[in-house]
Amino acid sequence: MGVILKYVVAGLLRYWLINLDYWQTIANRVEIATPLNSWKRLIEGVYLYDHNINPYEGDSFHESPIMLVFFYYIMKKVPFILPVLFTLLDLLTAHLLYKTSKAFIRILKESQEKQLAEVADESKPMLLDDAQLKESAEYVLSVYLFNPYSVLNCAGMTTTVIQNLLVATALWGASSGQRIVACVFIALATHQALYPVLLIVPIALILAEVNKGCTKCSYIRTLLVFVLSWGFLIYLSAYIMDGSYKYVYNTYGFILTVPDLKPNIGLFWYFFTEMFEHFRVLFVCAFQINALALYVVPLTLRFKKDPILLATVLIALSSIFRSYPCVGDVGFYLALLPMWKHLFTFMQQKFIVGCTFIITSALGPTVWHLWIYSGSANANFFFGVTLSFATAQIFLITDLLFAYIKREFTLKKGSSRQVDGKPAKLVLR
Amino acid sequence: MDFIRRFLSYCIFFTFFLCVRCDEFKEELFFKPLPSTHLYSYFQFVTLVDSEVSSFHSQLAPRSLAEVVSRFQVEELHLTLTEGQWRHHQWGYPVLDAAPGAELYAWFSPDVTDVDTQWKKLSATLSGLFCASLNFIDSFNTVTPQMALWPMGAVKSSQNVTSQLRYASLPREIVCTENLTPWKKLLPCESSRGFSALLNSRMIHNTNYHSVGVHVRKVCKSSDCLETQLEFKQTVALIYDYEIIKSNDWSFRKLFGQGLPGACPLSTDSKIYVDVTSNSTQPFTLSPPPDNIILSQRGRTDTKLAVYNIHPDGKMINIGVKHKTKSQIPVSIHPPLFFNRYVLGYGKEFGGIVTEITNNCLAPINVVVLENAPWWLPIQLSTLRVNGEAESKLVQSQYYSPGRSRQKPYHLELLIKLPPKSTTTITIDFEFVFLKWQEYPPDANHGFYIGSALISANLPTARNYTSLPITGTTFDSVINDTKLWYPIVFRTNGAMVSLPTPDFSMPYNVICLACTVVALAFGPLHNICTKELVLKPSGTSLSLTQKLLNLFKKKKD
Numbered sequence: 001m002g003v004i005l006k007y008v009v010a011g012l013l014r015y016w017l018i019n020l021d022y023w024q025t026i027a028n029r030v031e032i033a034t035p036l037n038s039w040k041r042l043i044e045g046v047y048l049y050d051h052n053i054n055p056y057e058g059d060s061f062h063e064s065p066i067m068l069v070f071f072y073y074i075m076k077k078v079p080f081i082l083p084v085l086f087t088l089l090d091l092l093t094a095h096l097l098y099k100t101s102k103a104f105i106r107i108l109k110e111s112q113e114k115q116l117a118e119v120a121d122e123s124k125p126m127l128l129d130d131a132q133l134k135e136s137a138e139y140v141l142s143v144y145l146f147n148p149y150s151v152l153n154c155a156g157m158t159t160t161v162i163q164n165l166l167v168a169t170a171l172w173g174a175s176s177g178q179r180i181v182a183c184v185f186i187a188l189a190t191h192q193a194l195y196p197v198l199l200i201v202p203i204a205l206i207l208a209e210v211n212k213g214c215t216k217c218s219y220i221r222t223l224l225v226f227v228l229s230w231g232f233l234i235y236l237s238a239y240i241m242d243g244s245y246k247y248v249y250n251t252y253g254f255i256l257t258v259p260d261l262k263p264n265i266g267l268f269w270y271f272f273t274e275m276f277e278h279f280r281v282l283f284v285c286a287f288q289i290n291a292l293a294l295y296v297v298p299l300t301l302r303f304k305k306d307p308i309l310l311a312t313v314l315i316a317l318s319s320i321f322r323s324y325p326c327v328g329d330v331g332f333y334l335a336l337l338p339m340w341k342h343l344f345t346f347m348q349q350k351f352i353v354g355c356t357f358i359i360t361s362a363l364g365p366t367v368w369h370l371w372i373y374s375g376s377a378n379a380n381f382f383f384g385v386t387l388s389f390a391t392a393q394i395f396l397i398t399d400l401l402f403a404y405i406k407r408e409f410t411l412k413k414g415s416s417r418q419v420d421g422k423p424a425k426l427v428l429r
Numbered sequence: 430m431d432f433i434r435r436f437l438s439y440c441i442f443f444t445f446f447l448c449v450r451c452d453e454f455k456e457e458l459f460f461k462p463l464p465s466t467h468l469y470s471y472f473q474f475v476t477l478v479d480s481e482v483s484s485f486h487s488q489l490a491p492r493s494l495a496e497v498v499s500r501f502q503v504e505e506l507h508l509t510l511t512e513g514q515w516r517h518h519q520w521g522y523p524v525l526d527a528a529p530g531a532e533l534y535a536w537f538s539p540d541v542t543d544v545d546t547q548w549k550k551l552s553a554t555l556s557g558l559f560c561a562s563l564n565f566i567d568s569f570n571t572v573t574p575q576m577a578l579w580p581m582g583a584v585k586s587s588q589n590v591t592s593q594l595r596y597a598s599l600p601r602e603i604v605c606t607e608n609l610t611p612w613k614k615l616l617p618c619e620s621s622r623g624f625s626a627l628l629n630s631r632m633i634h635n636t637n638y639h640s641v642g643v644h645v646r647k648v649c650k651s652s653d654c655l656e657t658q659l660e661f662k663q664t665v666a667l668i669y670d671y672e673i674i675k676s677n678d679w680s681f682r683k684l685f686g687q688g689l690p691g692a693c694p695l696s697t698d699s700k701i702y703v704d705v706t707s708n709s710t711q712p713f714t715l716s717p718p719p720d721n722i723i724l725s726q727r728g729r730t731d732t733k734l735a736v737y738n739i740h741p742d743g744k745m746i747n748i749g750v751k752h753k754t755k756s757q758i759p760v761s762i763h764p765p766l767f768f769n770r771y772v773l774g775y776g777k778e779f780g781g782i783v784t785e786i787t788n789n790c791l792a793p794i795n796v797v798v799l800e801n802a803p804w805w806l807p808i809q810l811s812t813l814r815v816n817g818e819a820e821s822k823l824v825q826s827q828y829y830s831p832g833r834s835r836q837k838p839y840h841l842e843l844l845i846k847l848p849p850k851s852t853t854t855i856t857i858d859f860e861f862v863f864l865k866w867q868e869y870p871p872d873a874n875h876g877f878y879i880g881s882a883l884i885s886a887n888l889p890t891a892r893n894y895t896s897l898p899i900t901g902t903t904f905d906s907v908i909n910d911t912k913l914w915y916p917i918v919f920r921t922n923g924a925m926v927s928l929p930t931p932d933f934s935m936p937y938n939v940i941c942l943a944c945t946v947v948a949l950a951f952g953p954l955h956n957i958c959t960k961e962l963v964l965k966p967s968g969t970s971l972s973l974t975q976k977l978l979n980l981f982k983k984k985k986d
Contacts (some may be wrong), residue, residue, distance in 0.1 A: 275936070321947070409962045
C-alpha cells in the first residue's frame with residue numbers, strides 16, 4: 001500500500017511540474033537539458049523530419065533515428081499523451097529499479113552465504129539480514145521517485161528519461177537472468193548515448209552468475225547478443241535514414257568530439273573552451289578514454305566477485321565523466337546507492353559530499369543567473385561550481401569503494417584494529 | 430607599295446573603328462533630395478565590352494577585373510562595400526541596395542562544376558583587388574539563395590542559375606579609403622578626370638551612408654539578344670546630411686570639396702541628373718541652369734529630372750542648389766514596402782530575431798525573405814512564427830537548410846504573400862552558442878554582427894523607386910519606363926548580439942583545475958585496484974613536526 005502511494009505521489013508531482021507555467025524554465029536549464037537530450041532539440045528534429053528536411057544535415061539534433069521516428073509518431077498521432085508518457089516512463093524506471101534492487105539483494109545474499117566460511121567470528125553480526133535487505137530496495141525506490149534530480153529530469157522531459165529506462169530495464173534483465181532483454185536494452189541505451197556500452201561488462205558477469213553453468217560460454221553469448229543487437233540497431237537507424245550512415249556524425253560523433261561547448265554540469269565544456277587548438281585532439285582522446293575505457297578493466301579485475309558494485313560504479317563514473325552529463329544521470333546512479341546502505345558506516349566523507357551536493361545545487365543556478373542574465377559574474381564562477389560538483393561525486397564514488405574494501409577486510413579479519421596488541425590503522429599498500 | 434600602305438592605313442582605321450564600336454564608357458551622376466534633410470548622390474560608371482572579343486584587349490574595361498571574371502568563369506558578379514544603414518522607411522529606395530559591411534554574390538558559368546572552390550578563389554582574389562577582408566568568405570558564411578536572387582544579366586533560359594550562385598556578406602567589414610583607391614584605379618580616367626575626381630575620400634567617408642560597388646553582368650547587344658556584351662558597372666552611393674554641411678543649399682564644393690573638372694575624355698556620355706520633383710513643394714534654383722528638364726512618367730509616378738551634359742573641356746563646373754525659403758522639412762511619403770529587423774530577448778542564453786515587413790499598397794505583394802543566420806546563432810525552425818502562427822497561410826513556399834557549427838550557416842527562405850495595408854511579423858528563436866576562446870574576435874564584448882536579411886519583391890507601383898530597369902544600363906532608361914512590376918532586392922538592417930564569453934585570461938588555470946579533478950578520481954581508483962588493505966601499527970601519537978617529517982620519510986621507503 002505504502003509503495004503504491006509513493007508511486008502515485010511521485011507521478012502526480014512529475015505531472016504537476018510538467019504542466020506548470022515554469023515548465024519551459026525547467027526544460028531549458030543547463031543543468032537539466034544538454035544539447036544531447038533537450039526537449040527543444042527533440043522538437044526541432046521531429047519538426048525538420050516532418051518537413052522532409054534531414055535533421056542530421058544540421059547541427060540541431062543529436063538523438064538516434066530510432067528515437068526520432070518514435071517521437072515523430074507520438075507527436076503526429078497522440079501529442080497530448082506526452083506529459084503522461086514521460087511521467088509513466090519515469091515511474092516504470094523506478095519500478096524496474098525497485099525490482100532490480102530486490103533481485104540484486106538476493107544475489108548479494110547468496111554470495112554472502114557462499115563466503116560465510118571466510119567470515120571472522122566477531123564480524124558475524126555485521127552480516128546482512130533479511131530485514132535490512134528488504135529495506136534497501138524500498139530506499140532505492142524512494143530515492144528514485146523523490147530525488148529532486150530525477151524529478152526535475154522528468155519534469156524537463158529530457159530524453160535522459162528514456163535512457164534511464166533503457167539502462168534500468170537492462171539491469172533488471174540481467175538480474176533476472178534474461179540475456180536477450182538485458183543485451184537488447186543495453187544496446188538500445190548504447191545506441192542512444194554511447195556511454196552505457198561500459199555496462200556490458202558487469203551485465204555479462206551478472207548474467208553468468210545468475211544463470212550458473214559455464215561462465216565463459218555465458219560471457220561469449222552475452223557479448224555476441226549485444227554486438228549483434230547493437231549492429232542491428234545501427235543498421236536499422238541507417239535504414240530509417242534511407243541507408244545513410246551520416247547520422248553517426250551527429251550522434252556518436254557529437255558525443256565523442258564535443259563540438260558544442262554549452263555549459264553543463266560536467267567537466268568538458270570549459271576545459272575545451274579554453275583548450276589550445278593544437279592540443280584539442282589529444283585532450284579529447286584523453287578525456288574520452290577516461291570516460292569510456294580507462295576504469296573498466298582494472299575495476300572488473302578487482303570487483304569481479306561483486307558485479308553489482310561494478311555496475312553501480314561504472315554507471316556513476318561514466319555519468320561524471322561523460323561529455324554532456326545532466327542531473328538525470330546523477331539522479332539515476334544516486335538511486336542505486338541505497339543498495340549499499342550497509343557500507344555507509346564505513347564511509348568517511350558522507351558529510352562533506354552531502355554538503356557539497358546541496359551547496360553546488362543551490363549555487364549553480366545562482367551563478368548561472370549572475371553570469372548570463374545580470375552580467376555581474378563570469379564563466380569562472382559557474383565553472384567553479386561544476387568543478388566542485390564533479391569533485392563531490394568523485395569523492396562519493398571513491399569513498400564507496402574504500403568502504404567496500406574496508407568492510408571486506410573487516411569481515412575477514414574482524415573489527416579490531418590492533419597488531420600484536422598495539423594500535424594500528426588500515427592503509428593501502 | 431601604295432596599295433599596301435593604303436591597305437595598312439585601312440586596317441588601322443578599321444581596328445580603331447571596331448574598338449570604338451566595341452568599347453563604351455559612360456559616367457553618370459544622380460542627385461535626389463531625400464525627406465528630412467538628406468541628399469542622395471549616386472555615381473555610376475559603366476563600361477561595355479564585347480564579351481565575344483576577349484576583354485583583355487579592351488581599352489577601357491579594367492583589365493584586372495576582366496581577368497578575374499574570365500579566369501573564374503563568372504557570369505555575373507556583385508560586390509558592395511557599405512558603411513551605414515539605408516533607411517528605407519524614411520528615404521525611399523536606393524538605385525542599388527547594399528548590405529552593411531561587405532557583400533558579394535556571383536553566378537558562375539554552367540561549365541563550372543566545383544562552384545565552391547571557384548567561389549573561394551574568387552573571393553580571395555577580389556579580397557586582394559579591393560583590399561577588403563573578403564578572404565574570410567568560406568563555406569561557413571556562404572549560402573545559395575534559392576528564390577531571393579535572380580541574375581540581372583542575360584542568361585540562357587534553359588540554364589539552371591540557382592546552383593551556380595553563391596552569396597556571402599561580412600557585416601563587420603569596415604569600408605575605408607584603402608578600398609576606394611583600388612576601386613578608382615579600375616576606371617579608365619582613374620581619379621584624375623571625370624566624375625571620379627569628385628570622389629575625395631576625405632569628404633565621402635564623412636557621409637551618413639556610403640556604398641562602393643562593382644557589378645559585372647552580361648547584357649544583350651541588340652533586342653534579339655544573339656550577342657551579348659559584358660557590362661562593368663562601378664557605383665558609389667552617398668547620403669549627405671544637411672546638418673553636416675550646415676545648410677540645405679548644397680553645391681559640389683560643399684559636398685566634395687571641389688568642383689567638377691569636366692568629363693572624362695574617354696567617356697562617350699557624361700551626364701548629371703538632379704531630381705527636381707520636390708521643386709514644386711520646396712522651391713529652389715539650380716545654378717548653373719540645367720541643359721534641359723525631362724518629365725518622366727513611371728507607373729503613375731511623375732518625376733522631373735534636370736539634365737546636364739558634361740563635356741571633356743576641362744572647365745570647372747560647380748552645380749549647386751539654392752532654396753528660396755529656409756529650412757522646410759519635407760514630409761516623407763511612405764514607400765510601398767518597408768521593414769524593420771531587431772533581436773528579442775534578454776540575457777545571453779536564448780533570443781529571437783524579428784523581421785517586420787509592412788505592405789503599404791492596396792494590392793498584395795509577394796516577397797521572398799532570406800534569413801541568413803551565422804552558425805554561431807542557431808535558429809530553430811520549429812519556432813518560426815509568421816504573425817504568431819506556426820503554420821501561416823501567408824507562407825506560400827519555404828526553403829530551409831540547417832546550419833552546422835563551424836561549417837555552414839542557417840539559411841531560411843520564405844515566399845510570403847503580404848496582404849494589402851498590413852504588417853507581417855516573422856519571428857524565429859535562436860540559442861546563443863558558446864565559442865572556443867580563440868574563436869572570439871578581438872574585443873569579444875563588442876558584440877557579434879548578424880548580417881541583414883534579403884527581401885526580394887516585385888513592387889506593383891514605382892513610388893520611391895529609383896532603380897534602373899533590368900534591361901537598361903544608363904539613367905535614360907528610367908524615363909517613361911512603365912512596367913507591370915518593379916523588381917527590387919532589399920537588405921534589412923543588420924543586428925548585433927553579445928555572445929557569452931569565457932574568461933580569456935585563464936586557459937592554463939582551467940586546464941590545470943579540470944585535469945586535477947580527473948586525477949582526483951584516477952588516483953584513488955588506481956590505489957583501490959592495485960593495492961590491498963593492511964593493518965599497520967600506528968605507534969604512539971606524534972607531534973605535528975614529527976608527522977611532517979614522516980611525510981618526507983615515507984617517500985624514501
